[in-house]
Amino acid sequence: MSIRNVRAFDLLKAAACVCALITLVAAIACVKSGDGDESDQRFYGYFQRDAKKMQQMGLPVYWLGREFTATPGGVTFRGPYGAEFGGEVQGGGIFMDYLHGGLDPELEITVYSPNAWELVKDRILNPRLMSNEGEVTRRTVTVKGRQAELMSVPQFTRPVGQLRLILDLDEVVVVAVARSGGQGPDGTDYSLFVNNPDLLVEVMQDLRPYPE
Numbered sequence: 001m002s003i004r005n006v007r008a009f010d011l012l013k014a015a016a017c018v019c020a021l022i023t024l025v026a027a028i029a030c031v032k033s034g035d036g037d038e039s040d041q042r043f044y045g046y047f048q049r050d051a052k053k054m055q056q057m058g059l060p061v062y063w064l065g066r067e068f069t070a071t072p073g074g075v076t077f078r079g080p081y082g083a084e085f086g087g088e089v090q091g092g093g094i095f096m097d098y099l100h101g102g103l104d105p106e107l108e109i110t111v112y113s114p115n116a117w118e119l120v121k122d123r124i125l126n127p128r129l130m131s132n133e134g135e136v137t138r139r140t141v142t143v144k145g146r147q148a149e150l151m152s153v154p155q156f157t158r159p160v161g162q163l164r165l166i167l168d169l170d171e172v173v174v175v176a177v178a179r180s181g182g183q184g185p186d187g188t189d190y191s192l193f194v195n196n197p198d199l200l201v202e203v204m205q206d207l208r209p210y211p212e
Contacts, residue, residue: 046082050094051210057092059113061210062174064098070192070203075100077107091116093172104192107203108177117173124164124175127153134159141201143167148204150197155180160194165204176204 044066051061067078080096087095092113099106112120127136134154141150148167155161158180165176178200181190193200 040078043081043083044079046084046087047080047094047096048082050082050087053088054092054094054111054113057113059092059111060169060171061094062111062169062172062207063096063109063210064203064206065208065212068098068203068206070199072196073192075104075192080109089113089116091119104190105179105181107193107200108179110175110177112173112175114171114173124166125149125151129154141165143201143204144169144207148201150201152197158183158189160189160197163193163197163200165200167204167207174207176200 054061063080064077066080067076069076077098077100079098081099082094082096089095089110089112093111093116095108095110097106097108129136133156136154137152139150141148143165144167146167146169148165151164151166152160153162153164161180163176163178167174167176178191178193180194183189189195193203
């Protein structure tokens, strides 16, 4: 393949990624806008479609059910939602989003096949930070009776811009991501999980195979 063809192929891949991102953002906005049960079922249907494809590959899908409540605060997240153009992961896997109608950002869960995990493992476990962003902190937690890694990743001036929980379930690797929602007037983050990382660990204890 010539250099020109390689560059063209790279541009096409980049364009596809942008289209998928735009679709996902639109999906989140539509569900959050409260368009009712019809929108909820539509984006849940996209998840079901992608889950079926993954199961046809002989891979299990893990989820948190149609909704879960995060306490303290009793905030209910609904989902899982997929994107119209697909939430499949290169190498085998599925991406899903859980949302709620308040200020708290969504919880993103990606289930990776072993092949897919090898493609992204270094990027997820070793995020590239700018020199003034501080350092990633890590600790070992227990989820579903297994050891998992909980990462706090700084971002710009925020000591924690993102939480990442990585759980190896042998057949697949599950990665849950909670992002900072910015700080309120009292200095606390809008994200329940960034404010309280142990809450993310608690929520993930209910992770289970799909369908129930």
